Amino acid sequence: MKHALRKYIAPCGSALFMVVSTMAALVVLVTAMYMSVVSSGRVQIASFNQEQAYVASTSIADNLKGYLNNGVSAAMQSKLLDLNVGDKMSTNGNDFASLVEGGTREDSELGAYTVTITRLKDEKQGDSTMAIYDVAVTASTNGVVETTHLYLMTQKETTTPPSMITRFFTATGYIPNDVVVGDGVYTSEMYFDSEYTVFSDIKGESNSDLTLKGSIICAGSAVFSRGKTTVQCQDTQAWYIGKNLTFKNTQPTSIDLKGKGGNANDIKNEPEHGLIVVGGDLTMTTLNWPNIGNNGKFTDVYVLGDAYIAKTNFHGNLYVNGDVYFMSGDDNKVEGYLYLNGECKNYTGVSNGHFSNTKIVKWSGWTATGDCQRAPAKTPADVGKLLTSKIGGSTYLKWQIDMSGFIMEDENTPKKENITFYNGNEDVANNKYVHYINKDCVIGEIKSKGNHVSSLAIVIDTGNKGDTRTIQLSNNDGSEFSWCPSTVEHARMNIVTIGDGTLVVDVPEGVRYQSTHQEFFGHIGWYYLLGGKVTTTDAGTHDYFDRSGLQYVNKSYIEGVLKETIHETYFDGSKNSCTTCKYTETTVDGKTVYKCTNPDHYDTYSTKPETCVCAGYVDTGSVTAYAASHGIDMTYEGKSQMPNVNIWVESCSESADIQFGVGSDGKGLQNNLFFGYVYAPYMTYVDLSCGENTGGGVRMVGGLIVSDYVISGYYEFIYARPSMSVDSIGITTGDPLRPTGSREWRHYGV
Numbered sequence: 001m002k003h004a005l006r007k008y009i010a011p012c013g014s015a016l017f018m019v020v021s022t023m024a025a026l027v028v029l030v031t032a033m034y035m036s037v038v039s040s041g042r043v044q045i046a047s048f049n050q051e052q053a054y055v056a057s058t059s060i061a062d063n064l065k066g067y068l069n070n071g072v073s074a075a076m077q078s079k080l081l082d083l084n085v086g087d088k089m090s091t092n093g094n095d096f097a098s099l100v101e102g103g104t105r106e107d108s109e110l111g112a113y114t115v116t117i118t119r120l121k122d123e124k125q126g127d128s129t130m131a132i133y134d135v136a137v138t139a140s141t142n143g144v145v146e147t148t149h150l151y152l153m154t155q156k157e158t159t160t161p162p163s164m165i166t167r168f169f170t171a172t173g174y175i176p177n178d179v180v181v182g183d184g185v186y187t188s189e190m191y192f193d194s195e196y197t198v199f200s201d202i203k204g205e206s207n208s209d210l211t212l213k214g215s216i217i218c219a220g221s222a223v224f225s226r227g228k229t230t231v232q233c234q235d236t237q238a239w240y241i242g243k244n245l246t247f248k249n250t251q252p253t254s255i256d257l258k259g260k261g262g263n264a265n266d267i268k269n270e271p272e273h274g275l276i277v278v279g280g281d282l283t284m285t286t287l288n289w290p291n292i293g294n295n296g297k298f299t300d301v302y303v304l305g306d307a308y309i310a311k312t313n314f315h316g317n318l319y320v321n322g323d324v325y326f327m328s329g330d331d332n333k334v335e336g337y338l339y340l341n342g343e344c345k346n347y348t349g350v351s352n353g354h355f356s357n358t359k360i361v362k363w364s365g366w367t368a369t370g371d372c373q374r375a376p377a378k379t380p381a382d383v384g385k386l387l388t389s390k391i392g393g394s395t396y397l398k399w400q401i402d403m404s405g406f407i408m409e410d411e412n413t414p415k416k417e418n419i420t421f422y423n424g425n426e427d428v429a430n431n432k433y434v435h436y437i438n439k440d441c442v443i444g445e446i447k448s449k450g451n452h453v454s455s456l457a458i459v460i461d462t463g464n465k466g467d468t469r470t471i472q473l474s475n476n477d478g479s480e481f482s483w484c485p486s487t488v489e490h491a492r493m494n495i496v497t498i499g500d501g502t503l504v505v506d507v508p509e510g511v512r513y514q515s516t517h518q519e520f521f522g523h524i525g526w527y528y529l530l531g532g533k534v535t536t537t538d539a540g541t542h543d544y545f546d547r548s549g550l551q552y553v554n555k556s557y558i559e560g561v562l563k564e565t566i567h568e569t570y571f572d573g574s575k576n577s578c579t580t581c582k583y584t585e586t587t588v589d590g591k592t593v594y595k596c597t598n599p600d601h602y603d604t605y606s607t608k609p610e611t612c613v614c615a616g617y618v619d620t621g622s623v624t625a626y627a628a629s630h631g632i633d634m635t636y637e638g639k640s641q642m643p644n645v646n647i648w649v650e651s652c653s654e655s656a657d658i659q660f661g662v663g664s665d666g667k668g669l670q671n672n673l674f675f676g677y678v679y680a681p682y683m684t685y686v687d688l689s690c691g692e693n694t695g696g697g698v699r700m701v702g703g704l705i706v707s708d709y710v711i712s713g714y715y716e717f718i719y720a721r722p723s724m725s726v727d728s729i730g731i732t733t734g735d736p737l738r739p740t741g742s743r744e745w746r747h748y749g750v
């Protein structure tokens with residue numbers, strides 16, 4: 001009978017309406033059978049009762065499935081979708097209140113029952129990732145207990161790509177490598193979706209200081225194991241670490257994420273604190289009397305696992321969901337409160353570990369009338385949600401290249417644009433130093449002989465705002481592409497865009513993109529602002545890019561220009577403090593959103609930002625003012641040129657090879673400047689110092705979206721945003737790409 005009924009309840013794992021209608025029929029059926037069985041004798045009743053527990057169990061599971069599918073249970077659905085793999089959600093006996101509003105605790109005709117839903121590991125169904133749940137229903141009727149399992153499967157919510165153009169560094173983690181950060185100064189948020197992010201010395205490199213000035217988001221674990229490391233924030237920052245945060249060396253000695261206040265009674269209304277959130281364990285045993293935060297300027301630390309500490313001053317509140325282990329007998333101190341769910345313990349072999357002057361209270365069990373007057377700012381569950389929202393989605397899309405504008409040689413082969421400069425001393429009258437491109441094309445060979453001038457230029461017209469110029473590259477220097485290949489004999493290359501559109505540079509499979517020393521690749525507006533000139537030479541006969549005044553080496557000069565023209569970008573010194581951004585309500589696609597009143601600042605926000613969130617925009621007003629006060633002519637062939645970072649060098653190949661920071665000889669590149677983005681979700685970005693202690697400057701202005709990094713930041717990376725939303729350029733329309741390795745380590749995020 002079990003199987004007969006089962007078949008009747010859920011034919012073919014049917015859809016919603018089928019389930020509901022069969023349930024209605026089932027109630028009638030069971031009632032009828034109950035009547036008939038009651039009249040047929042004692043043995044049969046016992047047998048039926050066992051069936052009844054089974055039937056109750058399966059029908060509750062089906063009922064739940066139907067409820068989830070009926071389209072009005074969004075809260076319940078999101079509860080399930082918010083479960084992490086391995087997490088459980090359970091009823092309290094018959095109480096469906098946590099699952100279904102209006103549930104009761106009363107036993108019903110079905111008997112007493114308990115439901116436990118466990119999120120299992122995701123499954124791949126074709127191209128979709130399905131979330132899988134085990135619904136275990138235990139029913140008890142007349143002393144017979146039956147448990148059945150129903151497997152629920154649902155397509156995971158469609159995830160949009162993470163907000164990858166809101167920072168300089170994004171690691172997709174699509175190839176399972178560690179991110180390795182060596183030395184350098186890092187001013188923009190770092191987002192690393194890799195299992196391990198390691199701040200360590202890089203073998204064979206000079207490895208000087210590492211200075212961290214921005215926020216850090218690591219979906220996996222972060223490990224610090226290098227020499228001189230300084231945390232030097234200009235404004236309140238946060239570190240979000242999805243798994244463990246481990247310090248293996250004595251550095252840094254201070255982690256002050258620049259809280260604005262501390263030590264008040266009501267921490268919920270305190271000025272903003274710095275924030276360190278650790279999804280796993282915090283291990284800071286090798287640090288030597290480190291200060292977290294500063295006196296009265298709190299940096300709060302949240303640890304969802306255990307905390308292993310020795311000699312640590314926490315200037316802020318410390319929250320530990322597990323235990324605190326003392327790794328030495330030395331003193332530790334928490335200036336705020338220690339909210340602890342576990343216990344304080346001496347680690348094996350340690351005695352006398354202790355806190356001094358520290359108020360220790362229960363984190364989860366805190367009550368207003370209890371231990372202290374200060375409610376914890378967040379519960380452990382809040383902290384988990386915060387990690388999930390900060391780590392966010394992990395879907396990156398295949399770039400959709402629009403090749404419809406290419407001139408074709410035959411059906412499958414686009415015609416190549418070959419570029420020949422003339423730079424000889426013999427026939428100067430026929431020389432050519434500038435090549436102009438205003439069509440979509442494949443770049444073929446680039447060549448020049450002679451040394452009459454030292455600077456050549458390729459000018460790429462991107463058209464008007466909203467236009468896209470698409471260029472595909474081909475190998476023109478052995479097995480790589482270079483804007484300045486060995487077939488160019490002498491000069492340095494300037495690749496400048498003009499106009500307000502976007503340049504997409506597609507690097508196809510099998511092509512290595514190789515940047516060269518002292519190459520300038522960016523909008524002509526930057527070229528002008530940095531002292532480059534477009535002039536004529538040879539007695540006024542030839543256009544010529546005179547870069548004798550171009551400041552491509554001088555870091556402080558470049559920073560000075562960018563600080564004046566890019567909104568709220570951080571540098572070594574002080575930061576511009578925004579007083580101009582105001583956010584007002586507006587309606588986009590029928591939704592109420594908030595938008596900055598500065599027309600250059602195009603992003604919208606679902607809640608009103610309290611402080612400036614417009615960092616990275618190129619402020620056109622500031623550019624105009626800067627150019628005017630420095631006597632810079634911003635026009636090219638009579639047309640005003642506003643700088644932007646709308647250049648995207650992209651490859652979605654798993655063997656993508658785009659090199660701005662290292663040459664084909666494995667050595668660092670010198671003084672090449674790029675204003676734009678690299679989008680290569682499967683590529684390791686390598687940047688090495690040039691091995692000489694001369695120069696050092698800015699490497700890139702824009703952002704990097706790559707799988708992982710090995711960076712020794714001899715050069716600086718500065719965040720800037722394109723002048724319009726990326727929705728129009730093919731990065732947000734393609735099919736999802738798939739990570740090549742396991743992502744099971746990823747606990748928080750969507």
Ligand SMILES: [Zn+2]
Binds near residue numbers: 580598601613614
């Ligand atoms: Zn703004």
Ligand SMILES: [Zn+2]
Binds near residue numbers: 613615
């Ligand atoms: Zn602002």
